[in-house]
Amino acid sequence: MNKTQREWFGELDREGIVGKLDELLDYCAAEVDVTHRVYKKIFPHFLETCPNTVSSAALRHLASEIVPVNKDWEANIANAEATYNKLSDGVRERLVDLTEQALEHRNEHNMYNRDPWLRQLDWSGQEVRMTKGIHDEIRYLAEEEDKYRTAMALQVADIWTRAMLSQQMGIDDLPQSCTYFSAVDLDHVLRKEVNMDCVTPSRLNAITPATRQRRAGVAGPRGLEPLESDRSAYEHRVPVLDSLRDANAIPYLRAQIATDTTEFDNVVKPFKGSPSS
Structure with missing residues (x-):
């Protein structure tokens, strides 16, 4: 669709608009018709992806809103940046605190010697x-x-x-x-x-x-x-599946053909020992 006529609204004065009123009205009607045809084709796909009516209402509300370009917009940007910096500082403080806690135990070899996995590391x-x-x-x-x-x-x-x-x-x-x-x-x-x-x-x-x-x-x-x-x-370490193989062959086979972790966990759960305190 040719949209050159749309520029006339910004280029012509009031008398020029009145002189081309019929042509501009035809342009506006044609644009509404094209928009409606596109909408009829796209809207069913939108409902399939976002069936909730809230999604459509939110888009309709956003389309009718005017983006603020005054001082309120600058205040909104400043508030968003302040919130981001506040959250970033909180994350940074948390990471620093965890690092300091780890450094406190750096020379305590018993901390990792008590763990069967960590004590095998260099x-x-x-x-x-x-x-x-x-x-x-x-x-x-x-x-x-x-x-x-x-x-x-x-x-x-x-x-x-x-x-x-x-x-x-x-x-x-x-x-x-x-x-x-x-x-x-x-x-x-x-x-x-x-x-x-x-x-x-x-x-x-x-x-x-x-x-x-x-x-x-x-x-x-x-x-x-x-x-x-x-x-x-x-x-x-005794393999996890050894207990299944020794106890019963059927659960062992079920564990091998499990389609997801939930099914696998349900098979293995009865054969796991109680967690050590």
Whole structure:
């Protein structure tokens, strides 16, 4: 639909509008007709997506409202920013408080030695900080001298987690089809691939390519220090599904073919022991 006639309302004076009144009325009628035809086609889809009458009433109310552009609008923006800053400060204070509480127990080794999972971890620490985690891609910041140790830790932790889950499902050997990190990128900038030069119209100098270490070379050119076996003791845990297999084969099969977590939990629940106090 041609909307050039609409501009006449802002360009012509009163006499000009009166002179083209019939043509403008035809334009307004045509626009109403087109709007009505579009509305008849879209409105049924809207009712299918938002069947509640409140949704339609809210849109109708918003369409009839005039957006404030006076000082009240500025006050509204200021109030929204103040509320956002207040909530952000509350979140920041809460995180700082939790961090301070954790630091208070930093030297209390009994805190994690009493936990069967935490006491199997290496608490020597590395200068590493997580910066990003999206789906199958995570990024850590580490010192130059710790980059190979960090890469090895990521690979081991990745396989270890999957191996523990498989073992608890009654699979003692990690299946080769189980996905894991194919490689670890050792880079000094944040980019998608280590071989991207990142040349742009505003940055003509290419970034030096980095390295991608797979399992065979993740230890680095000089290798890694041997692990202290006393600090990395392994404690065997009975797989969750062993109790199902020993008690009755039927619940074990039902657990294997469960379609969701709710059904699985209902099968496993009678065979779980009472939680330790």
